[in-house]
Amino acid sequence: MVAAQPLHQRLAAEFRARIASGRWPEGEQAPSEALLCEEFGTSRGPVRQALATLRAEGLIVGGQGRSPIVRRNVPSHSASALGSFTAWAREQGxxxxxxxxxQARVPASPDIAERLQVEPGEPVLELRRVRTLDGAPALCETMHFVWSLGKRLMEFDPDTGSVNRFLLDAGADLYASTHQIDAxxxxxxxxxxxGLAEGAPLLRVRRTTTDAAGDVVEYGEDRYVPGVTTVIVENRLFAAPSPALRSVPVRRDA
Incomplete structure (x- = not known):
């Protein structure tokens, strides 16, 4: 028999849904702990845990001795799915x-050569795209592929969709990726x-993709517009292999 989900998790899911639907409008106060306890017939403990979860996710602010304020609903983006912009966007509706x-064959600069573990000046495929959400610019994407893989992309129109799907369908060995995240x-x-001011802050995600043998086949850099996404990294609080930000399988629909 499957154990019931803890009450504070069910409350957090309900509160998220209310924010997403606009029932708790952006910039307005959410109901107080006392009102929520009365509505759901529970003690303050589960309500406080649920609100703390939303606060950690950036969905509400404040709440110490007063009702929290609802922030703009920024979709979250799991670190394990950072290679799949297309799938993530569709999951968000x-x-x-x-x-x-x-989209061109170019000589590898010293930095790119080091990232791809090739010689400087060796040919690589450089691909630059502006990714959009509902027609609005969301991020600048730059990808460099070792030429043995990148030359296949010379037959592909990147405006038509997923680069990873095209490469995997063509038999490419894209096994895992690691990510570095900064501002x-x-x-x-x-x-x-x-469409931003020069110097505006961007969320940068740098990605290194390897094949099953561990050889680097792609290096990418994505620069996100503020407010497009938040990145969630899940760790286990016990001695287990590794946090979610380590190598993860590459998804086909990036």
């Missing part, structure tokens, strides 16, 4: 899109592509 700005200032090019 959004329409993903892309506009290719560069950077928008360059002049970023600003022009994303």
């Amino acid at each position: 959004r329409e993903p899109g892309q506009r290719t700005t560069l 950077v200032a928008a360059t002049a090019e970023d600003a022009a592509q994303l």
